[in-house]
Amino acid sequence: DAKTTQPPSMDCAEGRAANLPCNHSTISGNEYVYWYRQIHSQGPQYIIHGLKNNETNEMASLIITEDRKSSTLILPHATLRDTAVYYCIVRLKMDSNYQLIWGAGTKLIIKP
């Protein structure tokens, strides 16, 4: 199974870019990388996903290395509301279903 490795915690100053790394060295060619975050006492919230190319949406950017063994989630201008646990996830196909294989998560604390 492809697995992800994330730092357990990170700090970032408010207004600065938050860069969250993730290693997924055993990922297969057709497995997507997803990022979700979970704010305290809430359900996980989808952020972004990608396969090979870099991706950007209104929440974040996802940079995937050419060998696909690692990726970085970028929150361009972090606010206090971005304080959350960020999960790097690999999506595997198992039988006819796709399942999310969750990493342990990075607790991101945005400081004023």
Next chain:
Amino acid sequence: DTEVTQTPKHLVMGMTNKKSLKCEQHMGHRAMYWYKQKAKKPPELMFVYSYEKLSINESVPSRFSPECPNSSLLNLHLHALQPEDSALYLCASSQLAGLAKNIQYFGAGTRLSVL
């Protein structure tokens, strides 16, 4: 609207009780999921329903019994639970379980305490 609604938000039950958790979505999604999340851990998949049929059971004990009465509703029936079953139970839905791009939308969860 990307809302998944779970009720109740909190539940305390004894080991001999029978209770049910409910989940509802109105996004037209045909795949629904139950996850269990212990403190400071990522969610763990329990069940997947695809077109109202159970497609994945991750070796969950029989004291947890899922039910999908229609495409918008998902229930989790609880009976004879143990204290170690105390956790946050999350429901999610997605368009289809077998799609290459499969964004799951999560509810806020039910925080369950078993005494």
